[in-house]
Amino acid sequence: MKTFWTALLFMTLLVSCGTLSRKQETTTVKTSINQERYTNDTTKPKLVVGIVVDQMRYDYLTRFYNRYGEGGFKRLMNDGFNLTNNHYNFVPTYTAPGHASIYTGTSPMNNGIIGNNWFDKFENRSIYNASDDTVEPVGTTNAEGKMSPRRLLTTTVTDELELHTQGRSKVIGISIKDRGAILPAGHAADAAYWYRGGGEGTFISSTFYINELPQWVKDYNASNPSQPYMREWNTLYPLSTYTASGTDLNDFEKAPRGKETATFPYDLPALQDENGGYSLLKATPYGNSLVADFAIAALKNEQMGMNAIPDFLAISFSSTDYVGHQYGVNAVELEDTYLRLDLELERLLNALDHQVGNDNYTVFLTADHGAVNNPAYLQSQGIAAGYFENDALEQFLTAQLKIKYNNEKIIKKISNSQVFLDYEQLEMAQLKSEDVQRFLSSLLTNYKSIDKVFTREALTNSNFTNGVGALIQNGFHHKRSGDVVYVLEPGVISYSRTGSTHGSSQSYDTHVPLLFYGAGINNGTSAQRTHIIDIAPTISSLLGISFPNGATGNPILPVLK
Numbered sequence: 001m002k003t004f005w006t007a008l009l010f011m012t013l014l015v016s017c018g019t020l021s022r023k024q025e026t027t028t029v030k031t032s033i034n035q036e037r038y039t040n041d042t043t044k045p046k047l048v049v050g051i052v053v054d055q056m057r058y059d060y061l062t063r064f065y066n067r068y069g070e071g072g073f074k075r076l077m078n079d080g081f082n083l084t085n086n087h088y089n090f091v092p093t094y095t096a097p098g099h100a101s102i103y104t105g106t107s108p109m110n111n112g113i114i115g116n117n118w119f120d121k122f123e124n125r126s127i128y129n130a131s132d133d134t135v136e137p138v139g140t141t142n143a144e145g146k147m148s149p150r151r152l153l154t155t156t157v158t159d160e161l162e163l164h165t166q167g168r169s170k171v172i173g174i175s176i177k178d179r180g181a182i183l184p185a186g187h188a189a190d191a192a193y194w195y196r197g198g199g200e201g202t203f204i205s206s207t208f209y210i211n212e213l214p215q216w217v218k219d220y221n222a223s224n225p226s227q228p229y230m231r232e233w234n235t236l237y238p239l240s241t242y243t244a245s246g247t248d249l250n251d252f253e254k255a256p257r258g259k260e261t262a263t264f265p266y267d268l269p270a271l272q273d274e275n276g277g278y279s280l281l282k283a284t285p286y287g288n289s290l291v292a293d294f295a296i297a298a299l300k301n302e303q304m305g306m307n308a309i310p311d312f313l314a315i316s317f318s319s320t321d322y323v324g325h326q327y328g329v330n331a332v333e334l335e336d337t338y339l340r341l342d343l344e345l346e347r348l349l350n351a352l353d354h355q356v357g358n359d360n361y362t363v364f365l366t367a368d369h370g371a372v373n374n375p376a377y378l379q380s381q382g383i384a385a386g387y388f389e390n391d392a393l394e395q396f397l398t399a400q401l402k403i404k405y406n407n408e409k410i411i412k413k414i415s416n417s418q419v420f421l422d423y424e425q426l427e428m429a430q431l432k433s434e435d436v437q438r439f440l441s442s443l444l445t446n447y448k449s450i451d452k453v454f455t456r457e458a459l460t461n462s463n464f465t466n467g468v469g470a471l472i473q474n475g476f477h478h479k480r481s482g483d484v485v486y487v488l489e490p491g492v493i494s495y496s497r498t499g500s501t502h503g504s505s506q507s508y509d510t511h512v513p514l515l516f517y518g519a520g521i522n523n524g525t526s527a528q529r530t531h532i533i534d535i536a537p538t539i540s541s542l543l544g545i546s547f548p549n550g551a552t553g554n555p556i557l558p559v560l561k
Contacts (some may be wrong), residue, residue, distance in 0.1 A: 021262055039168040040045045045362040045519035048539060049352065050184060050314045052099060053341070054177070054321035054500060057329070057365035060083070060512045063244050064338050067237075071346035073515075077367055081559045082516030082525045088369065088510040090474035091487075091529040092416055092503045096530070097475065098368025099183040099316065103156040104550030105536030107474040112153035113183065114477050119415040121480075123202050127151075128442050129236040130179045132208065139204035139213045139221065146210035147178045147194075149187050151348075154550030156186035157536040158312050164545040173314040174203075174295050176287050178367075180316030185209075193217070195290065197279030201226025203294055216301035225293060226278045229286035234265035235336050242445055246330040252374040253327045254498035257278065262327060262498075267297075283326050285340035287319030296350035296351045305356035308460030310543055315348075316368075318340060328500040337439060362542060363518045365534060369502045376497055385491030389412060390447050400443055401436075402514065410436060415517065416503075418482030432456075437484055440516075444486045452487040460483070471505045516559045530556055 061073060061082075068074050076082075088098070090107040092115055093357050100113035108114045113129055120127045130147040137145020155163075158171045165436040173185025173192035185192040191210050193203040202221035205213065213221070239248060246252075252339055253262035258274040272280050295315050298304070304311040319335055327333040345365075352361050375385035394414050402408040407429050414421040426433055437455040444453045454472050459481075472485055487495075487505060494502040502509045514530060520542045533553030540547045541555040 001314060013143065018387075025030055025233075027277045028093060031059060033476050036144055043520040044310065044543060045305075045360060045363040046310055047309065047352070048543070049361060049408045050103070050203060050312070051345075051346075051363060051364045051365040052180065052184070052316040053365065053367050053513070054095060054180065054318045055318060055324040056320060056513060057367060057370040057373050058478060058513050060338055061118055061513050064229045064335060064342075065452045067244070067339055068348060070341045071349060072342035073345060074531050075349060076515040076517045077211055077344070079523060080515055081522055082362070083516075083528070083530050083559075085527045086366070086512060086514035086530045086532065087198045087473065087507070088512070089533060091468075091474060091505040091509075093369035093490040093505075094503055095177065095184060095321065095368050095508040096317075097182055099154055100129075101532055102366060102368070103158060103184045103186065103314070103548070104152070104154045104536050105157065105533050105540070105553045107533060107552065108477055110154055110477075110550040110552065112151060112480060112487060113479050114475065114480050115416045117177070118480065119418075119420050119482070121412070121420060122530075125412075125413075132206070135206045135208045138206055138210055139202060139217070140200060142196060142198070142204075142285065144178065144194075144196055145204045145206050146184055147439060149182050149185070150208075152183060152187070155157065155548045156184065156315060157539050157545075158381075159186040159188045160182065160540060160546045161312055161430075161543060162186075164543075168309050170304055172304070172312075173316075174291060174298060175316035176291060176318035177316065178281055180318050181314070184314035184316065190302075193281070193294065195287070197217065197226075197282060198277045201278030201281070205373035213287065214301070216297065220294065220297055225290060226281060229281055229284075229289060230268050230278070232265050232267055232273060233286070235332065236339050239264060239332065242332045242335050243334045245335045246377075250377075250427070251334070252377045252498055254496070256283070256326075257431040261401075262331075262333070264332065282319055285319060285323070285337045287318045287322065288341050288344050289339070291315060291317055291319075292348055293299065295348060299351060299355055299435070305352075305389070323372050325424050325499050325501060326364055326497070328377070329371050331376060335435050352354075359519055362521060362539075363515075363517045364539065365515040365517075366514060366532065366535060370507075370509045371500045371502045371513055372491065372493055372504070372506070374500055375491055375493060376500070378491055383491065384489075386449060386489075387497070388488055388492050388494040390494050393447065396447070397443060400438075403429060404435075404439060407431075413482075415482065415485050417488070419484040419530050420482040421488075426469040440484045444484065447486075448501050449492045450486050451489040451491050454485045456481075456483045456486075468505050471510075516556075520561050521559060522561055524558065526558055 002318040049260045096116045100111045104111040132148035161169045171189040173181040175181040176195040180196040181192040181194045196204045376384035403412045413420040441453045462472045537555045
């Protein structure tokens with residue numbers, strides 16, 4: 001009889017671990033943690049859901065408010081806490097630095113994620129923030145799976161939750177973009193999943209987190225989840241009702257390859273072959289639908305929020321960024337994408353209500369950056385704006401260095417509005433870096449469309465407490481950043497003539513939503529200025545765990561009960 005019960009226990013453990021990562025498999029069989037200290041505190045959630053909407057300006061909450069339903073954005077705004085003056089406290093305002101700073105509670109000056117890509121002066125090459133040749137893809141053979149958070153230098157709030165609970169919390173990151181899943185999930189997560197387009201249309205991971213996809217993910221991928229969304233994209237409501245946007249046909253948007261105009265409807269099956277197969281879905285609202293589908297599947301199959309030890313589900317909706325880049329801030333396509341995202345948020349919240357219970361989870365929603373209105377459109381409205389040519393700048397600086405120092409190799413790279421000097425060339429020419437920095441600063445200050453310039457010498461030896469200088473300094477990493485940083489004038493971008501982009505210190509890029517909702521959260525609104533780095537300390541305070549180890553933000557006290 002003893003042998004029977006032993007075998008039965010073994011089989012039960014084997015089945016229960018079938019959906020878990022390697023980290024969870026090792027911790028599940030440990031001595032059970034005392035859950036009483038969690039159970040007795042009703043303000044602490046069983047699940048935290050972090051939602052990042054890629055490229056969401058704050059005014060998308062107000063501009064489309066009357067068109068949203070009651071169960072998505074409005075539910076979070078009206079029943080939760082709405083911080084209407086939330087900003088990034090650094091530049092550049094890109095996806096990777098944004099996600100990293102949301103979850104580490106500090107800016108790139110500490111967490112080290114200074115861009116999506118940046119020039120690595122030690123490796124002498126441009127690198128991608130999440131690339132990692134030491135890991136292998138999981139769920140694909142494509143190199144898009146060779147990703148990890150190893151370049152992230154500080155812990156995340158998700159890491160601290162795992163450390164606090166001895167790995168018993170379950171942490172999962174999900175996004176279309178690898179960096180949108182990996183940087184929020186952090187180093188100690190159970191898994192991070194991102195979308196592989198092309199001919200696959202599935203969610204993948206890397207061996208940094210797991211050696212094999214859980215069975216439920218295999219089953220999900222085997223169901224060909226992308227195919228149902230490869231259909232016509234037309235407006236959700238009659239086109240004439242989209243009055244919060246410009247005209248559907250205009251000169252400021254980029255049509256997909258194979259389509260003459262960027263106008264509705266979009267026949268996705270007819271366009272997929274010329275636009276990367278399933279990758280086409282990334283630049284449609286259906287990319288967000290795929291993320292919501294997969295997040296709800298993870299919630300159910302991983303049984304998240306089902307016991308007193310809190311879990312963390314980090315979700316990033318990336319298709320808003322792809323749509324914004326292609327069609328711009330003022331496009332009908334963008335408005336339709338947000339109206340559809342509102343429905344996906346409602347579906348996600350309903351799933352959380354059903355599984356975890358309305359009083360048992362906490363949600364925060366924010367964005368990794370905003371976006372600028374298309375400069376050509378702004379010019380058509382009489383507003384100062386324009387375009388900047390990086391190649392012309394590099395040619396100009398190289399020529400001036402040749403004249404001044406008889407050396408045209410002093411600049412090693414210009415990347416992310418930063419000039420990197422070649423220190424070997426400086427040494428050979430017996431030049432001081434500080435002298436060359438000042439010379440370049442004088443050239444850049446007088447260059448067309450450049451507004452401000454900061455040298456490494458100034459950024460490392462001074463303390464900027466406000467203004468653009470503070471934003472630049474907060475985004476400046478002493479080892480990884482360049483030697484001279486320049487700032488473009490408002491409304492000026494280095495980008496194509498269609499669509500939109502981001503990255504600047506202007507309010508259209510720094511001002512993003514911040515909504516808190518659920519367990520332990522007060523109901524209210526505040527126009528007090530807050531910063532993106534305050535999110536992680538706020539959630540840490542809610543959970544009663546350590547702040548991320550590099551955190552420089554502060555808890556937003558009015559939010560918490």
